[in-house]
Amino acid sequence: MKLTPVAIGDLSLEIPIIQGGMGIGVSLSRLAGSVAKNGGMGIISCAQIGFNHPLFERSPYKANMKAIEEQYKVAKSIAKDGIVGFNIMCATFKYEKYVKRCVEVGADVIISGAGLPIHLPELVAGSKTKIAPIVSSEKAAKVLLRTWAKRYNRTADFLVIEGPEAGGHLGFKYDGIETAIEKMDNEVKKIVAVTKEYSEKFKCEIPVFFAGGVYDRSDIDHYLSLGCAGVQMATRFVVTEECDAPKAYKERYLNARKEDIKIIKSPVGMPGRAIENEFTETIKTKQIPIEKCRSCLSFDHCDRKTIPYCITEMLLNSVTKNPDCGLVFAGSNVFKINEMTTVPNLMKELSE
Ligand SMILES: Cc1cc2nc3c(=O)[nH]c(=O)nc-3n(C[C@H](O)[C@H](O)[C@H](O)COP(=O)(O)O)c2cc1C
Structure with a gap:
């Protein structure tokens, strides 16, 4: 069976698959534009977008503000009628300014996590x-x-x-991840029920998309059966020509084995899932001195004196230098992927 389109206000998402935002430099205009062109929602990561x-x-900051416009224009030129937006983490330094810039350039959507986007409306x-x-x-x-209901x-x-x-x-505690995996389906049903309350109150649909470890069509069908309207996927989109x-x-993704996937500590104060490499080995015993602060996180999210490493520096290393010497985030199912594909082929495989 084909997946059915989902309405998001006055927008229609032809295939209910969101390509999750991936920073730094993993989901920019080419990937987001290609996903949107093929019926999904393409999300550009705002994290140091101007690197x-x-x-x-x-x-x-100036580079990022300029890049927001440039990246959006290119993505929209790839997918004129597609849905393209930005992922902006709440922990970002000057979060409000970046959100306003994305609105100014005409973003179709903004998705915000790594904290609760209380002021987003x-x-x-x-x-x-x-x-x-x-x-x-x-x-x-x-x-x-x-x-949001009370304030706005x-x-x-x-x-x-x-x-x-x-x-x-x-968004889980380091030692609570295994338990959270067992309980997640139940949590999904409860969250869907919460959204139903608000969709009745405001007389509008609030489609829910599940993210995390979604690999194939049977996973998508599983989350649809729990009441979701669609899914957000990231890891599988990395291994496309267009990424x-x-x-x-x-x-690095293609070579990852199951035992290479680790939970690491991040300066953001949250655990992160990444592929084990020289960098993840080093941070087990050493603090990596910060060469230069590029103001990625707000001050309450980054204590520059105590952090084990600079997250911008390490994410940049993996895309601009060598993926062995930097942070390579990946979802739990990365080890299952063993060949490159293209966005049209992946969208076809998942949607038909
Ligand atoms: C390389 C990589 C970078 C990511 N960067 C961000 C980010 O900048 N902001 C964010 O909210 N989520 C980020 N995520 C999370 C994804 O958007 C997505 O929700 C999640 O990875 C979905 O799980 P999956 O990768 O198993 O499909 C990142 C994920 C990956 C794999």
């Missing part, structure tokens, strides 16, 4: 940009939707649930 811009070393007020929080628990969904008399346009098998930062990461990064 390739000539201004970046002098002023990361006021930052997009008066625009057509649709907004979605990323939550990992019923409690977070309740707090967020209740606050509105609700989410859609919602992403990120489970414990996702790549990148995880913006370099070849060596994609090869």
Whole structure:
């Protein structure tokens, strides 16, 4: 059976698959544009989006602000009628400014996690940009939707649930990941029930998308059976020709074995899922001195004196230098992938 389109306000998502935002430099205009062109939702990661811009070393903020417009234009030129948006983490330094810039350039959607995007509605007020929080628990969904209803008399346009098998930062405790995996299906049902309350209150649909470890069509069908409208996937999109990461990064994915996938500590204060390499070995025993601060995280998320390493530096290393010497985030199912594909082929495989 074909997957059915999902309405997100006045937008229609032809295939209910969101390509999750991947920073730094993994989901930019080419990947997001290609996914949107093929019926999914393409998400550009805002995390140090301007890392390739000539201004970046002098002023990361200015480079990022310019790159938001440039990347969005290119993605939209690939997918004129497709849905393209941005992932902006709440922990980002100058979060509000980046959100406003994405709205200014005409982003179709903004998805925000790594914290609760409590103020997001006021930052997009008066625009057509649709907004979605990323939550990992019923409690977070309740707090967020209740606050938006009370403060702004509105609700989410859609919602992403990120489970414990996702790549990148995880909204769970280090020692609670295994238990969370066992309990996640139940949590998904509870979150779907919370969104139903608000969709009745505001007389609108709030489609829910599940993220984390979704690998194939049977996984998608499983989450649809729990009440989700679709899924958000990231890891599988890395190993496509169109993904913006370099070849060596994609090869690291292709060579990953099950035992190479580790939970690491991140300066953000959350655990993260990544592929084991020289870098993950080093941080087990050593602090890596920070060469230069490029102001990626707000001050309450990064204590520059005590962090074990600089997250920007290590994410940049893996895409600009060598994936063995930097942080390579990946979802729990990365070991199952053993060949490159293209976005049209992957979308076809998942949707038909
Ligand atoms: C390489 C990589 C980078 C990521 N970067 C971000 C990010 O910048 N912001 C964010 O909210 N999520 C990020 N994620 C999480 C994904 O958007 C997505 O929700 C998650 O990986 C889904 O699980 P999957 O990879 O198993 O499909 C990242 C994931 C990966 C694999």
